[in-house]
Amino acid sequence: MLESINILLLDDDLHILDSVRMNLSSLGEYRVFAYSDARDAIANIEGKDYAAVITDVDMPGMNGLQLLQWMKDYDATVPVILITGSQETDILMEAIRYGAYDFLKKPFSLSDLAIILKRAVEKHGLLRQNVLHHNHLESMVEARTRELNQTTKKLEMSYLNTIRAMINAMEINDEYTHGHSERVAAISLLIGSALELSKEEMDLLRIGALLHDLGKIGITTQILHKDQSLTDTEYDDIKLHPIKGLKIVEPIGLSPRVKNIILQHHERYDGSGYPFGIDNSQIDFLAAIVSVADSFDAMISNRPYRLGVNTGKAKCEICQQRAKQFHPEVVDAFEKIQKQIFKTLESPAIVKELLTEV
Ligand SMILES: [Fe+2]
Numbered sequence: 001m002l003e004s005i006n007i008l009l010l011d012d013d014l015h016i017l018d019s020v021r022m023n024l025s026s027l028g029e030y031r032v033f034a035y036s037d038a039r040d041a042i043a044n045i046e047g048k049d050y051a052a053v054i055t056d057v058d059m060p061g062m063n064g065l066q067l068l069q070w071m072k073d074y075d076a077t078v079p080v081i082l083i084t085g086s087q088e089t090d091i092l093m094e095a096i097r098y099g100a101y102d103f104l105k106k107p108f109s110l111s112d113l114a115i116i117l118k119r120a121v122e123k124h125g126l127l128r129q130n131v132l133h134h135n136h137l138e139s140m141v142e143a144r145t146r147e148l149n150q151t152t153k154k155l156e157m158s159y160l161n162t163i164r165a166m167i168n169a170m171e172i173n174d175e176y177t178h179g180h181s182e183r184v185a186a187i188s189l190l191i192g193s194a195l196e197l198s199k200e201e202m203d204l205l206r207i208g209a210l211l212h213d214l215g216k217i218g219i220t221t222q223i224l225h226k227d228q229s230l231t232d233t234e235y236d237d238i239k240l241h242p243i244k245g246l247k248i249v250e251p252i253g254l255s256p257r258v259k260n261i262i263l264q265h266h267e268r269y270d271g272s273g274y275p276f277g278i279d280n281s282q283i284d285f286l287a288a289i290v291s292v293a294d295s296f297d298a299m300i301s302n303r304p305y306r307l308g309v310n311t312g313k314a315k316c317e318i319c320q321q322r323a324k325q326f327h328p329e330v331v332d333a334f335e336k337i338q339k340q341i342f343k344t345l346e347s348p349a350i351v352k353e354l355l356t357e358v
Helices: 015-028 036-042 064-074 088-098 110-171 182-196 199-211 214-218 232-238 241-252 256-265 285-300 312-318 326-334 338-345 348-356
Strands: 003-008 030-035 052-056 080-084 103-107
Touching: 003 036, 003 110, 003 199, 003 312, 015 030, 015 103, 030 036, 036 312, 052 064, 052 110, 064 080, 080 088, 080 110, 103 110, 110 182, 110 199, 182 199, 182 285, 182 326, 182 338, 182 348, 199 256, 199 285, 214 241, 241 256, 241 326, 256 285, 285 312, 285 326, 285 338, 312 326, 312 338, 326 338, 338 348
Parallel strands: 003 030, 003 052, 052 080, 080 103
Antiparallel strands: none
């Protein structure tokens, strides 16, 4: 069964309304919905899906021009044919401005109306197809964007899992540093959050802090596990771990700022650190954050050659090195949220939760 072409017809002259309705219906193509009041037509428009509107201009209540404007807002694809008994150019100009499809002057012949209506219905079909095509394209773009986002998410997860595997490889030989990277990352993120870093910087900070000591894979376990003071040569070897770390991650195309964290986390604000002895002017701020987090966690952790100190004492050490070893802004942020840091470190579960937040 063919779908009917619905036409909205409006005229307050009931005689004209009835006559036009019957004549158009007799053409067999159209289902004509006739109203003498535009407000009634609007109240019942839901689900009609009109292919064209034929309306008298001069009507009480809501006139044809007002209906034309309303239709353009409701569905701009529906052509509106105006019937007018007036020759006033003002009305015609206004109708053109509002986007009327065509005009018919009373009295008009049914054949003229039928020709105009046929063209209007064809135009509506084309406009509707255009809209459907546009909507289809939009939904295709949305679907592809969703797929792309899911793939990106999976890649990010796989990337983070690779990083975790690298950290496990590093920590498996060194029980004393077990969990160190995750704790440093958690402390760094808490400080970063207190400093109101952007989401992008927080993501880089998370990855850089997790990877900061990766270069220790390249340090022999004899040195890492030594329970006596290191010789100068051994210490020189340890001091190469930032450079070794950078070499390890070179092939995976990390952000330069993540590389800065790996390379600079033992550099000091006053230039007395290693491996290059650069000062604040050249140290990446993210590396300065990891430096504080790393030193704090190292102080409170047990080492083969010494026991860790309590959090209060470690905090004092950090504060004493303000604007010497450490960036003053980072120390201030650390001090501000010290209680939150201490509480986080009490629970490995909270540390993990912090690191999985996206
Ligand atoms: Fe380190």
